[in-house]
Amino acid sequence: MSVLVFADSTDGKFKKTAFEVVSYGKKVAEQLGSNVIALTIKANDASELYKYGAEKVLTVSNDALNTFNAKEYASVISQAATAQNADVVIVDASIDSLYLAPIVAVNLEAGYASNVVDAPTSTSPFTVKRKAFSNKAFSNTVIATDKKIIGLAKNSFGIHENPVTGTSESFEATLAESGVKSEKIERVTGKVTIADADIVVSAGRGLKGPENWGMIEELAEVLGAATACSKPVSDLGWRPHGEHVGQTGKPVAANLYIAIGISGAIQHLAGINASKVKVVINTDPEAPFFKAADYGIVGDAFEVVPKLIEKLKAFKAS
Amino acid sequence: MKILVCISHVPDTTSKINFTENDTKFDTNGVQFVINPYDEFSLTRAMWFKEKQGATVTVVNVGNATTEPTLRKALAIGADDAIRVNAEAVDGFSVAKELAAVVKNGGYDLVLAGKESIDYNGGMVPGMLAALTDFNFVNGCVGMEVDGNSVTLSREIDGGNETLSTSLPLVVAGQKGIVEEKDLRIPNMRGIMMARKKPLSVVEPVGIDNATSIQSFEKPAPKGAVKLVDADNVDELINLLHNEAKVI
Ligand SMILES: Cc1cc2nc3c(=O)[nH]c(=O)nc-3n(C[C@H](O)[C@H](O)[C@H](O)COP(=O)(O)OP(=O)(O)OC[C@H]3O[C@@H](n4cnc5c(N)ncnc54)[C@H](O)[C@@H]3O)c2cc1C
Ligand SMILES: Nc1ncnc2c1ncn2[C@@H]1O[C@H](COP(=O)(O)O)[C@@H](O)[C@H]1O
Numbered sequence: 204m205s206v207l208v209f210a211d212s213t214d215g216k217f218k219k220t221a222f223e224v225v226s227y228g229k230k231v232a233e234q235l236g237s238n239v240i241a242l243t244i245k246a247n248d249a250s251e252l253y254k255y256g257a258e259k260v261l262t263v264s265n266d267a268l269n270t271f272n273a274k275e276y277a278s279v280i281s282q283a284a285t286a287q288n289a290d291v292v293i294v295d296a297s298i299d300s301l302y303l304a305p306i307v308a309v310n311l312e313a314g315y316a317s318n319v320v321d322a323p324t325s326t327s328p329f330t331v332k333r334k335a336f337s338n339k340a341f342s343n344t345v346i347a348t349d350k351k352i353i354g355l356a357k358n359s360f361g362i363h364e365n366p367v368t369g370t371s372e373s374f375e376a377t378l379a380e381s382g383v384k385s386e387k388i389e390r391v392t393g394k395v396t397i398a399d400a401d402i403v404v405s406a407g408r409g410l411k412g413p414e415n416w417g418m419i420e421e422l423a424e425v426l427g428a429a430t431a432c433s434k435p436v437s438d439l440g441w442r443p444h445g446e447h448v449g450q451t452g453k454p455v456a457a458n459l460y461i462a463i464g465i466s467g468a469i470q471h472l473a474g475i476n477a478s479k480v481k482v483v484i485n486t487d488p489e490a491p492f493f494k495a496a497d498y499g500i501v502g503d504a505f506e507v508v509p510k511l512i513e514k515l516k517a518f519k520a521s
Numbered sequence: 522m523k524i525l526v527c528i529s530h531v532p533d534t535t536s537k538i539n540f541t542e543n544d545t546k547f548d549t550n551g552v553q554f555v556i557n558p559y560d561e562f563s564l565t566r567a568m569w570f571k572e573k574q575g576a577t578v579t580v581v582n583v584g585n586a587t588t589e590p591t592l593r594k595a596l597a598i599g600a601d602d603a604i605r606v607n608a609e610a611v612d613g614f615s616v617a618k619e620l621a622a623v624v625k626n627g628g629y630d631l632v633l634a635g636k637e638s639i640d641y642n643g644g645m646v647p648g649m650l651a652a653l654t655d656f657n658f659v660n661g662c663v664g665m666e667v668d669g670n671s672v673t674l675s676r677e678i679d680g681g682n683e684t685l686s687t688s689l690p691l692v693v694a695g696q697k698g699i700v701e702e703k704d705l706r707i708p709n710m711r712g713i714m715m716a717r718k719k720p721l722s723v724v725e726p727v728g729i730d731n732a733t734s735i736q737s738f739e740k741p742a743p744k745g746a747v748k749l750v751d752a753d754n755v756d757e758l759i760n761l762l763h764n765e766a767k768v769i
Contacts, residue, residue, distance in 0.1 A: 213679075273648075273658065298679055302660040305613075305648025314614060314732030317644050330736060335641050339538040341739045342641070348732045354644075382657040383687040386673075390681035398679040402768070426769065438702050444663070445677065450534055450639060451558045451697065459768040470534045476741075480766045482758070483747070493747050498761055502752030511755045515769075518759050 206232040206239045207289035208257070209280050211297055215247035219362070219399065220295035220355075222255050226363040227355050228293050229256030230322045235291070242283045242374070244268050244276060253369035255362065261287075261374035268378075270385045271299050277306035278379035284311055284350070286374070293353045297398060304354050313350035320359040337450045337473035356477065357398070358456040397448065400429035402459040403478070405448060407433035407471075409464020409485065409504060413441035418508045419463065425515045431455065433465050449474035463504045467492025484508065522576040522667065522689070524567045525627060527620060527634040527646065528595050529557035529610075530588040534639065540738045547640075547738070549587075556591055559635025563695035565705055567633050568599045570667065576631075577601050581623055583608055583616045589721065596716035597708030603719070608726035613641075615729040617649035622727045624654050632692040636661050641735075651692035659685055663698025 208228035210221035225241050232239040241257040243249055245268055249260040263279055280303065284292050292307060294300040296318070308315035318334040320341065328345045334356055335342040397403060404423040410416065416430075423430045430446060437447035448455050450473035460478035464485060465471060472495050475481070483496040484507050493499050500507055532538070532552045539548040556564065570576040580595040582588045583606040592603040604627075606619045624632060632651075637644035651658030659665075663682065664675040667689070674685045674693065693699075708716070750758045762769045 273660065277652075298661060298677060301644050302648065305617075305645040306652045306658070308614065308645065308732075309617075309649050309652035314612070315645055315649075316733055318642055332739070335738065336532070336538045337534075337639050337642060338741075340540075341741070343736045343739070344733050345736050346733050347730075383659060383685050385683055386686050387684040388678065388681065389683075390678070394680065396680035444698055445681070447697070459762065459766070473534070480762070480768045482762070493749075495744070496747045497745075497766065498750060498758060499747045500750050500752050500755070500758065507752055507755065511758070514755050514759055518763070518769075 204235070204237045205287050205289045206235065206237060206291045206293065207280070207284050207287055208239060208241045208293045209300065210241045210243050210246065210252055211295055211300060212243060212246040215245060217246060217251055218295070218297065220297060220357055221252070222362045223357070223360055224293050224295045224355050225252050225255040225257050226365065227322070227360045229365050230360070231291055231293065234323060234326050240287050240289065242280060244279060249371040250369065254364055254366050256365035256367055258367050258369050260369060260371040262371055263374050263376060265376070265378065270388070272381045272383065272385065273299070273302040274306060274381045274383065275379050277303040277310060279376040280307050281310035282376045283374055290349060291351045291353065293355060296354055296357050300354065304352055308352050311350045311352070312348065313352045314346040314348040315352040315354070316344050316346055317354035318356050319353050320356050322360065334477065338476040339473060356456060358458065358477070358479070395427060395429040397429045397431055397446070397453050397455060400457055402426045402428035402461070403431050403455050403457045404428045404461045404463070405431035405433070405465060405475070406436070406463040407465030408435050416442065418512065422508055422512050422515070425512055425519065433471055462492055462496070463508060465492060466490050467495055522570060522574060522631060523627065523629045524570060524576050524578045524631045524633060525624060525629040526560065526564045526567050526578060526580045526595070526600065527632065528560050528564070528580050528582045528591060529635065529638040529640070530554050530582055530584055530591040531557045531638055531640040534558070538740070544737045544739065554591055556594060557635050557638050559637065559696050561705055562697055562699050563633035563635055563693070564595055564598060564600065565700040566665065566695060568706070569700070571599065574667065579604060579627065579629070581606065581620065583610045583619045585609055592721055593716050594708060596719045596721070597712040598706050599712065601719065603721040605721065605723050606726050607723050611735065612731035612733045613643040613645040614649060614732040617646045617653060618729045619726050620646065620650050621653040623724070624650065630689045631667070632656065634692065634694050636694045636696045647692050647694035654690070654692070656690040656692045657687040658692045659687065660694045662693045662695045665693060665699060
């Protein structure tokens with residue numbers, strides 16, 4: 204009996220969520236009185252995971268896995284789960300993990316709970332709290348199958364240090380016939396992605412036009428933040444689709460979400476509510492966003508944002 | 522090409538979310554149900570294949586009789602026929618198994634679905650369906666073209682896009698981009714009239730044990746009031762974010 208955690212990496216480097224899922228796996232293993240095993244595929248330094256409680260790390264280094272492929276990755280994870288006699292498999296909520304987890308569930312005939320936000324509230328029956336209705340509620344879900352898959356929501360459990368003396372060993376998996384081939388990957392480099400970001404600076408139709416995004420990008424740069432936008436802004440073509448956040452766009456679970464010239468429609472809030480601290484800057488004190496935010500400034504973005512940039516630069520320099 | 526579009530029946534995005542029966546049931550009182558927004562994008566893409574490449578389009582939902590108006594709406598948008606699997610949809614895995622039976626019986630080449638249902642946000646049915654039927658699978662699809670048996674797609678990845686090639690039979694979970702917002706169709710009067718005459722068959726479920734079940738719901742704790750900072754005093758905001766919220 205054990206808990207297997209898939210610790211995801213990009214270009215050999217662990218994602219922050221890898222440390223969060225390992226921290227979480229450690230907690231679940233404690234609750235079950237079993238041990239946690241982390242699985243890495245093409246990661247550079249497996250030992251980084253010992254700090255978060257992984258006593259054993261399996262490393263897979265097959266070159267055929269250089270590029271992510273959901274079916275192949277799912278097959279490797281499933282084989283590791285079987286080999287390690289794991290009854291709980293934990294993955295993060297990255298785009299790639301969301302792609303592979305349902306396949307692992309079928310491979311292992313396991314019940315799968317995605318969007319889980321906390322440690323199991325009971326291990327018998329195995330019960331987890333999940334986000335539902337696009338952050339407007341939670342559901343307490345029982346997983347009834349012997350094997351269980353948990354998809355952990357980002358920034359929900361947190362990263363907890365729990366250093367152990369770990370060991371790592373290589374794991375040989377048989378590769379699956381994938382059927383889907385990656386032809387080309389285009390990634391904006393040197394920019395923080397919404398998925399990775401601790402801070403997201405987001406702007407809406409209140410900015411009037413795409414020519415005014417310079418100050419939004421500058422604010423994001425000062426904060427080391429990702430940029431995002433409301434749905435109409437991407438529909439109007441002012442910003443790329445990849446920046447659209449909300450119920451029907453990308454989810455945001457950042458530490459800090461700054462909304463500038465965004466009214467705070469229910470569909471927008473649904474996608475960003477999982478963020479810890481929300482700041483709104485809006486000319487209209489009646490804008491619904493003020494009911495959802497922790498901090499707010501009633502004011503004109505064209506005056507407030509440049510001032511904020513200036514003061515933040517001074518703050519960062521001090 | 523025979524296309525099956527999986528339609529999830531969900532509360533409209535503006536719905537107030539409440540629960541009844543000791544927080545064990547979703548309160549549907551006054552809630553308007555719609556085609557899941559992601560499925561609407563995929564359905565629109567299917568209509569394009571129908572019109573440009575002569576595909577036939579069937580829509581399917583696993584649910585009880587209350588979901589039929591949603592299927593009729595999909596017929597009014599232009600699907601040829603509809604199937605309702607007469608089972609309560611409580612768990613993604615059992616829904617996927619019911620759909621797998623429909624796919625096997627119907628001989629479909631392409632299954633289009635949405636990236637997730639906006640009610641339970643499972644994000645699992647399409648991937649499970651693909652694995653159960655041994656179809657190829659692409660998730661989070663933002664563009665696709667079919668040429669004979671070959672399919673080229675793009676999907677969203679963190680910070681960018683990936684182009685993929687694969688072949689039919691295939692399951693695709695789509696989102697905005699598979700068609701654009703402006704391409705979405707509102708059913709017109711003629712479509713609504715025609716939809717009434719189109720076949721909607723009800724099939725009995727295979728009947729599968731649920732892998733997961735919802736025991737209860739909770740609402741997030743009420744939030745405290747917003748702290749307002751004067752527009753002339755952004756230093757105070759920086760101070761609060763640094764010392765109180767500890768996020769910068
Ligand atoms: C099915 C469906 C799904 C949807 N999904 C999403 C989604 O995922 N994400 C999303 O964002 N929306 C979504 N929407 C749209 C949503 O309902 C709103 O229309 C949208 O969020 C509004 O965007 P906005 O706040 O940028 O624009 P507006 O509502 O136009 O608000 C602009 C705001 O800017 C303020 N403002 C104006 N000038 C200034 C200034 N100089 N300085 C500061 N503030 C200023 C105004 O007071 C106003 O509050 C969806 C809608 C539907 C029907
Ligand atoms: N009950 C259902 N009937 C038909 N299709 C469904 C059902 N539930 C989910 N789907 C499809 O699967 C997609 C993802 O749903 P989910 O896994 O529930 O988030 C949806 O966008 C639909 O296309």
